[in-house]
Amino acid sequence: xxxxxxxxxxxxxxxxxxxxxxxxxxxxxxxxxxxxxxxxxxxxxxxxxxxxxxxxxxxxxxxxxxxxxxxxxxxxxxxxxxxxxxxxxxxxxxxxxxxxxxxxxxxxxxxxxxxxxxxxxxxxxxxxxxxxxxxxxxxxxxxxxxxxxxxxxxxxxxxxxxxxxxxxxxxxxxxx
DNA sequence: AGTTCGGACCGTT
DNA sequence: AACGGTCCGAACT
Numbered sequence: 001x002x003x004x005x006x007x008x009x010x011x012x013x014x015x016x017x018x019x020x021x022x023x024x025x026x027x028x029x030x031x032x033x034x035x036x037x038x039x040x041x042x043x044x045x046x047x048x049x050x051x052x053x054x055x056x057x058x059x060x061x062x063x064x065x066x067x068x069x070x071x072x073x074x075x076x077x078x079x080x081x082x083x084x085x086x087x088x089x090x091x092x093x094x095x096x097x098x099x100x101x102x103x104x105x106x107x108x109x110x111x112x113x114x115x116x117x118x119x120x121x122x123x124x125x126x127x128x129x130x131x132x133x134x135x136x137x138x139x140x141x142x143x144x145x146x147x148x149x150x151x152x153x154x155x156x157x158x159x160x161x162x163x164x165x166x167x168x169x170x171x172x173x174x175x176x
Numbered sequence: 177a178g179t180t181c182g183g184a185c186c187g188t189t
Numbered sequence: 190a191a192c193g194g195t196c197c198g199a200a201c202t
Contacts, residue, residue: 087187106195110186121187123194128188142195149194180201189192
């Protein structure tokens with residue numbers, strides 16, 4: 001079931017101001033997003049893609065670029081999160097409710113999903129997030145505002161938070 | 177005020 | 190049974 005899904009997965013690059021991401025689509029929707037790395041992959045020819053896939057890709061591009069600009073996309077492509085456990089999906093769902101420019105602690109997210117003692121497990125679930133950026137695991141910090149960990153390069157966490165912070169400050173003037 | 181250490185907690189493999 | 194993107198308090202500096 002799971003291995004068969006992998007074979008039908010379509011992967012395509014997405015060029016952004018932050019580099020070339022890679023998006024993975026299953027039959028159900030966007031199933032994975034990779035940060036830019038040295039690996040290179042050629043984009044599929046438009047005629048090679050189904051109309052549905054083109055639509056998902058276009059929605060993904062739009063949402064990704066908006067988020068990288070510190071904004072909040074109104075709509076996302078359909079997400080295929082079927083690889084996650086019940087708990088992980090609950091955490092990922094909670095992550096999506098954190099507005100851009102805001103942060104939560106792992107303990108706060110744990111409370112939000114009804115496992116007040118599960119902060120560590122939340123960290124694990126964040127690390128298992130298959131669609132970073134769009135599912136904003138970077139908005140979860142350790143207690144007392146410390147950065148906390150990140151599965152890929154922690155520099156990405158800083159980078160993403162910085163992008164959202166400038167958007168926030170520009171939006172509401174010089175707070176402080 | 178900042179740092180380090182040691183237990184305790186929880187889901188996943 | 191062991192491992193993490195943790196947390197908290199206590200004991201330091």
